[in-house]
Amino acid sequence: MIRLVPNHASKIKRRDKVGFTFDGLRLEGRRGESLAAALLQAGHLNLRTAPFGDAPARGAFCHMGICQECAVRIEGRTVEACRTELTDGLVVERVS
Amino acid sequence: MSGDYDVAIVGAGPAGGNAALAAAQHGLRVLLLDEQPAAGGQVWRAKSSAILAAPATEESTAGTSLRNRLAQSSVTHLSGARVWQMSQDDGWKLEVLQGGSSETYTAKKLVLATGAREYVQPVPGWTTPGVIGLAGATALFKQNLRAPGQRTVVCGTGPLVFYVASEIRRLGGTVAAVITPNARMDWACATPALLHRPALLARGALWVADLKLAGVPIYWQHAVTGVDGDTEVTAVEFAPLSHDWTPEASRVVIRADSLCLGNGLIPQIEAAQMLGVPLTHDAHLGGWVPRAAPDGVTDVAGLYLCGDGAGIRGAEAAVHQGTLTGLRIAADMGFDTSTARDSSRALWARAARFGRAMTALSIPRAGLARLSKDDTVVCRCEGITKAGITQEITHGAGSCNAVKSGLRAGMGPCGGKFCQTAVAQIICTETGQDVAQVAPPTARPPLCPVPLDAAAGAFDYHALPIPKPAPL
Ligand SMILES: Cc1cc2nc3c(=O)[nH]c(=O)nc-3n(C[C@H](O)[C@@H](O)[C@H](O)COP(=O)(O)OP(=O)(O)OC[C@H]3O[C@@H](n4cnc5c(N)ncnc54)[C@H](O)[C@@H]3O)c2cc1C
Ligand code: FES
Numbered sequence: 273m274i275r276l277v278p279n280h281a282s283k284i285k286r287r288d289k290v291g292f293t294f295d296g297l298r299l300e301g302r303r304g305e306s307l308a309a310a311l312l313q314a315g316h317l318n319l320r321t322a323p324f325g326d327a328p329a330r331g332a333f334c335h336m337g338i339c340q341e342c343a344v345r346i347e348g349r350t351v352e353a354c355r356t357e358l359t360d361g362l363v364v365e366r367v368s
Numbered sequence: 369m370s371g372d373y374d375v376a377i378v379g380a381g382p383a384g385g386n387a388a389l390a391a392a393q394h395g396l397r398v399l400l401l402d403e404q405p406a407a408g409g410q411v412w413r414a415k416s417s418a419i420l421a422a423p424a425t426e427e428s429t430a431g432t433s434l435r436n437r438l439a440q441s442s443v444t445h446l447s448g449a450r451v452w453q454m455s456q457d458d459g460w461k462l463e464v465l466q467g468g469s470s471e472t473y474t475a476k477k478l479v480l481a482t483g484a485r486e487y488v489q490p491v492p493g494w495t496t497p498g499v500i501g502l503a504g505a506t507a508l509f510k511q512n513l514r515a516p517g518q519r520t521v522v523c524g525t526g527p528l529v530f531y532v533a534s535e536i537r538r539l540g541g542t543v544a545a546v547i548t549p550n551a552r553m554d555w556a557c558a559t560p561a562l563l564h565r566p567a568l569l570a571r572g573a574l575w576v577a578d579l580k581l582a583g584v585p586i587y588w589q590h591a592v593t594g595v596d597g598d599t600e601v602t603a604v605e606f607a608p609l610s611h612d613w614t615p616e617a618s619r620v621v622i623r624a625d626s627l628c629l630g631n632g633l634i635p636q637i638e639a640a641q642m643l644g645v646p647l648t649h650d651a652h653l654g655g656w657v658p659r660a661a662p663d664g665v666t667d668v669a670g671l672y673l674c675g676d677g678a679g680i681r682g683a684e685a686a687v688h689q690g691t692l693t694g695l696r697i698a699a700d701m702g703f704d705t706s707t708a709r710d711s712s713r714a715l716w717a718r719a720a721r722f723g724r725a726m727t728a729l730s731i732p733r734a735g736l737a738r739l740s741k742d743d744t745v746v747c748r749c750e751g752i753t754k755a756g757i758t759q760e761i762t763h764g765a766g767s768c769n770a771v772k773s774g775l776r777a778g779m780g781p782c783g784g785k786f787c788q789t790a791v792a793q794i795i796c797t798e799t800g801q802d803v804a805q806v807a808p809p810t811a812r813p814p815l816c817p818v819p820l821d822a823a824a825g826a827f828d829y830h831a832l833p834i835p836k837p838a839p840l
Pocket of ligand 2: 283331332333334336337338339340341342353354355
């Protein structure tokens with residue numbers, strides 16, 4: 273099929289995979305990518321449970337550090353997954 | 369306190385980056401601050417270090433050029449630096465969060481080039497993981513070169529909806545459908561402006577032609593009315609819109625695992641608002657805008673504004689307004705820059721006309737508000753529904769500030785940035801006021817969440833700093 277917009281997926285070269293954990297699950301991602309993107313790629317979009325209201329499941333929404341929907345815990349601190357770079361062995365917990 | 373600069377610039381996008389370069393060319397000591405890991409702003413956001421190689425795009429090429437020019441200049445660029453508080457006494461004092469701790473910087477002049485964020489009209493199910501902002505999706509593309517899912521519905525106004533659909537295809541994803549509230553006629557009305565920018569017109573036409581060839585359905589004058597799935601998106605529901613964008617009764621359901629949803633951009637005005645710049649309402653510039661001249665000058669001495677934060681005019685206008693602002697500051701500090709300013713001003717005016725025409729495609733029409741139902745969550749942070757907000761207004765809350773202090777809507781960790789436009793819209797519906805009469809809530813520091821442990825100790829969601837209720 274003719275494509276006017278080429279598929280570049282195979283032309284993108286990424287760094288080697290590194291391991292990390294989310295809520296105790298062992299996952300893989302690319303060093304340096306945003307944690308939100310790594311979790312998305314690993315099939316984890318549901319990142320936290322909102323403390324109020326009837327629609328508690330939440331995941332990355334704005335991807336620009338504003339909405340705080342992607343909040344996760346790393347080393348006891350609450351951080352935005354969309355603004356956190358993935359590192360080898362990162363231990364990521366849900367914000368309870 | 370670290371370093372004393374002639375100029376501090378908040379935001380290293382096309383506006384702030386070019387303001388920095390223009391000021392530095394005249395020998396001014398420039399501090400450029402941005403919370404992103406690299407300069408480029410939203411439109412030219414840099415690739416993450418996880419990408420070793422990738423085909424260049426127009427945006428990546430322009431961003432690389434800006435980053436190279438900054439690297440070769442005398443500009444001090446702090447990346448990963450979030451400005452959370454600013455104040456004026458003898459010059460400007462900025463509180464900057466970098467790597468978990470806060471530092472203070474001072475400068476004689478201050479430029480706010482904080483850009484835009486997006487408006488998303490709340491619809492049932494929009495909080496479901498897998499629903500992301502339409503502009504936000506482009507951040508995911510540029511930084512991580514990832515598609516939002518396997519099968520994505522893309523819905524929104526203006527050119528962005530076609531750009532996002534096209535990027536998903538370029539990155540190897542599948543677009544289930546493109547849905548846009550705009551009618552073909554809206555685009556026909558924008559044609560005169562487009563004809564002045566043939567390269568952009570050609571690019572847009574290519575995106576649409578590619579989608580057609582690929583058999584991706586494009587639903588004009590439609591909007592997403594709901595999202596199915598509790599913890600993940602399973603399907604997206606949409607409906608045709610009337611001329612004023614009221615959803616009609618019929619529904620179409622399409623299977624998808626992700627949705628990009630947006631209703632245009634709004635300027636990030638909180639910093640300017642906090643520092644006392646008067647606001648005016650102009651729907652063609654994205655709603656409430658701080659008053660600033662084309663060369664960035666504001667009513668507040670020593671404070672300048674440029675780029676989409678001063679009104680949505682697009683990336684090219686941001687470039688020229690940034691340059692113009694940098695040159696104006698140099699002039700205010702004793703350098704003759706009048707010739708260069710004249711040519712920048714002409715370039716800005718041309719680009720700004722085009723930008724306004726594009727922004728006009730996203731001006732919300734009256735019926736759009738009907739996409740939010742009584743039980744739709746409007747304030748995501750506090751889980752407050754439209755009915756909850758309506759009730760507060762019926763009980764007498766007639767302003768965004770009143771709703772905020774009565775209900776906490778807009779007092780969660782996002783600081784109201786994602787609900788204030790929807791709250792204002794509900795106030796309009798309930799009280800019969802015009803959007804231009806419903807002022808945004810008073811802006812309070814911190815500008816963005818600052819972990820309390822930036823100093824010491826641990827914190828959790830409930831401990832995210834929440835500004836005190838604004839006085840009524
Ligand atoms: C998510 C998003 C994606 C977009 N994508 C496109 C696109 O692909 N194509 C297009 O034509 N237009 C796009 N736009 C429109 C955009 O507004 C452009 O017109 C252009 O980026 C505007 O340039 P600017 O310099 O005014 O602002 P921006 O490019 O937005 O730059 C502002 C910068 O300020 C920084 N900043 C803001 N507040 C703070 C703070 N408190 N502390 C530190 N740093 C701060 C931000 O990190 C950002 O880098 C997008 C807008 C958004 C919101
Ligand atoms: S997705 Fe909004 S802050 Fe991360």
